[in-house]
Amino acid sequence: MDQQFTRTLNLAGASNFRDIGGYQGQDGKLVRWRRLFRSDHLAALTEQDTLALADIGVSRALDFRGDAERAALAYAIPNVRYHALSIEPTVVQRAKEMVLAGEQMTAPIAVSLMQDTYRAFVSHNARQYAELFEHLLEDDRPLVFHCTAGKDRTGFAAALILLSLGVPRPVVMEDYLLTNALYRRPASFNNGAPDEVLNVLWRVQEDFLEAALQAVDADHGGLGQYLERQLGVGEKERARLAELYLTEPVHKKS
Incomplete structure (x- = not known):
C-alpha cells in the first residue's frame, strides 16, 4: 500500500468510511487514491467530519438506502451533491414478515x-448499479457511495467497481470483508434478536458476495457481459473508467 495514504478515515460519525484506492488493477496500474470512497x-x-470530507474533496454522495431509511436518517453535507439510488432492504422486510407469522429467525x-x-442485487437492482456507473463516468471528482451499514448494497457496488477496473476477485473479497473489522453496529438495531442472527445480519461473509x-x-x-448488457458498461466505458480511476504505480528509486 502506498504509505502516503490510509485505507480508512477516522470519522466520529461513520465507522465504515474507507478509500477503495491503491489496489492493483488491469495492466499493473493502481486504483487511484482519494477518488472513490x-x-x-x-x-x-x-x-x-464534514470538514474532513471537504479536505479530501468529496463532492458527490450516492445513497443506496431505501425510502424509509433515508427519511429516518436524512442528511445534507455542504458542497456535496446528493443522489438517491434506492434499493429497499429486503432482508429487513422478510425478517418482519417472519416475526408476524410467528416464525423464528x-x-x-x-x-x-x-x-x-x-x-x-444482480437480477433486480441493475438499474441502480447502472446509475452508479453513470456517475462514475461523468468525471473523476471524489465521491462516496453508501447505504445504512455500508456492507451489502455498498459492498456489491464496491466489488463491481473494483472488478471493472481489473482488480482480482480475491483482493476484491478482502476489501469486502474489511467491514467486519470496521463497522460498529448501533445498539438500537438489535431488536431483541439472538446474537447468532445479528452476527449474520450485521456482518459480511464470503458466501454473501460469492452468491452475487x-x-x-x-x-x-460473466462479469464482462453483465457490465455491458445490464449496466451499460461496455468496452468503451471500461476504457473510460480505467482512464479516470487507474494510474501508473510510482516506483521508488533504490
Missing part, C-alpha cells in the same frame, strides 16, 4: 436470506 450512512457526521435462515438478497458473483457468472455469462 465507500461508507455506512452519513447522517451522524460531526462538523469535524435462525442463523442458517439469515445466511440464506442474505444470499438471496445478493442475488437480487456466481449469479453474474451463471445467469449473465
Whole structure:
C-alpha cells in the first residue's frame, strides 16, 4: 500500500468510511487514491467530519438506502451533491414478515436470506448499479457511495467497481470483508434478536458476495457481459473508467 495514504478515515460519525484506492488493477496500474470512497450512512457526521470530507474533496454522495431509511436518517453535507439510488432492504422486510407469522429467525435462515438478497442485487437492482456507473463516468471528482451499514448494497457496488477496473476477485473479497473489522453496529438495531442472527445480519461473509458473483457468472455469462448488457458498461466505458480511476504505480528509486 502506498504509505502516503490510509485505507480508512477516522470519522466520529461513520465507522465504515474507507478509500477503495491503491489496489492493483488491469495492466499493473493502481486504483487511484482519494477518488472513490465507500461508507455506512452519513447522517451522524460531526462538523469535524464534514470538514474532513471537504479536505479530501468529496463532492458527490450516492445513497443506496431505501425510502424509509433515508427519511429516518436524512442528511445534507455542504458542497456535496446528493443522489438517491434506492434499493429497499429486503432482508429487513422478510425478517418482519417472519416475526408476524410467528416464525423464528435462525442463523442458517439469515445466511440464506442474505444470499438471496445478493442475488437480487444482480437480477433486480441493475438499474441502480447502472446509475452508479453513470456517475462514475461523468468525471473523476471524489465521491462516496453508501447505504445504512455500508456492507451489502455498498459492498456489491464496491466489488463491481473494483472488478471493472481489473482488480482480482480475491483482493476484491478482502476489501469486502474489511467491514467486519470496521463497522460498529448501533445498539438500537438489535431488536431483541439472538446474537447468532445479528452476527449474520450485521456482518459480511464470503458466501454473501460469492452468491452475487456466481449469479453474474451463471445467469449473465460473466462479469464482462453483465457490465455491458445490464449496466451499460461496455468496452468503451471500461476504457473510460480505467482512464479516470487507474494510474501508473510510482516506483521508488533504490
